[in-house]
Amino acid sequence: xxxxxxxxSWKPVVRREAEAVGRIRLRPETIxxxxxxxxxxxxxxxxxxxxxxxxxxxxxxxxxxxHPLKLENVEVSETVGEDFVEISAxxxxxxxxxxxxxxxxxxxxxxxxxxxxxxxxxKDENGQYPTTEIYGVRVVSKVKxxxxxxxx
Numbered sequence: 537x538x539x540x541x542x543x544x545s546w547k548p549v550v551r552r553e554a555e556a557v558g559r560i561r562l563r564p565e566t567i568x569x570x571x572x573x574x575x576x577x578x579x580x581x582x583x584x585x586x587x588x589x590x591x592x593x594x595x596x597x598x599x600x601x602x603h604p605l606k607l608e609n610v611e612v613s614e615t616v617g618e619d620f621v622e623i624s625a626x627x628x629x630x631x632x633x634x635x636x637x638x639x640x641x642x643x644x645x646x647x648x649x650x651x652x653x654x655x656x657x658x659k660d661e662n663g664q665y666p667t668t669e670i671y672g673v674r675v676v677s678k679v680k681x682x683x684x685x686x687x688x
Contacts (some may be wrong), residue, residue, distance in 0.1 A: 539601065540601075541600075541601050541603065542601070542633075544603060544632040544633045545632075547632040547633065548632065549630055549631060549632055550630065550631075550632075550680055550681060551628070551629075551630050551679075551680070551681045552628070552629050552630070552631055552633070552634050552635045552679070552680055553626065553627070553628045553635065553677070553678070553679040553680075553681075554626070554627050554634060554635045554636040554638070554639040554675055554677065554678045554679070555624065555625065555626045555627075555639055555675070555676050555677040555678075556624070556625050556636070556639035556640045556642065556643045556673065556674060556675050556676060557622060557623065557624045557625075557643060557672065557673070557674065557676050558622070558623055558643040558644065558647055558670060558671070558672050558673030558674070559620045559621065559622045559623070559647075559670070559671055559672045560620060560621050560623075560647045560650050560651060560668070560669070560670050560671075561619055561620050561667060561668060561669040561670075561671065562619060562620065562621065562650075562654060562658060562667075562668060563619070563657065563658060563667060563668075564618060564619055565657065566654050566657045566658055567616060567617075567618065567619060567620075567621070569654070569657060570616060570621065570650075570654070571616060575653055575654060575657075576656065577652075577653045578653065580621075580649070580650045580653040580654060581614050581616075581621070581650075583649045583650075583653055584612065584614060584621075584623060584646040584647070584649045584650050585612045585613070585614070585646065586649075587645050587646050587648070587649035588610070588612035588623065588625050588642040588643065588645050588646030588649075589610045589612055589642065590645065591641045591642045591644065591645025591646065592607060592610045592625065592627050592638040592639065592641055592642035592645075593607060593610070593638075594641070594645075595637050595638045595641045598641060599637055599641070602637050602638075603631075603632075603633050605629050605631045605633070605635060605638065606629060606630075606631065607627060607628070607629050607635070607638060608628050608629050608630060609626070609627070609628040609629075610625065610626070610627050610628075610638070610642060611625065611626045612624070612625045612642055612643075612646055613625075614646075621647075621650055623643050623646040623647055623650075624643070625639045625640075625642035625643045625646065626639065627639045627642060634678060634680065636675050636678055639675065640673060640674075640675065643673055644670075644673055647670045647673070648670070651668065651670065655668075
């Protein structure tokens with residue numbers, strides 16, 4: 537069987553929404569630097585939000601079988617814990633197929649941007665990353681509705 541994109545031409549356009557989360561484990565000292573905005577490369581959280589939005593929009597370039605979708609909203613937010621940063625991404629579109637991959641890509645891209653900004657603080661004396669870890673990336677919510685909810 538060859539690789540192929542799924543035919544969604546027969547499906548109706550409906551409102552689609554997905555939310556994904558994931559975490560990066562960091563040293564407490566690195567978390568302090570993030571909280572104090574004292575990283576040499578700049579604000580890791582702001583970069584993560586922007587990188588996550590770009591990631592969601594770039595999903596069909598990275599995942600060749602994903603359909604290009606017109607995303608109507610991408611929200612990326614963060615929670616900073618004692619030894620982690622958790623990223624949450626919510627993606628909304630009115631389309632024929634779901635937006636889970638876009639939400640997962642937003643989270644993954646945001647987490648990778650954090651790693652890139654803090655990597656110099658996470659390395660050990662041998663240049664390795666013994667405790668730094670991206671984990672728990674998953675879809676936590678998926679909604680498919682025929683009508684858009686009323687605006688707040």
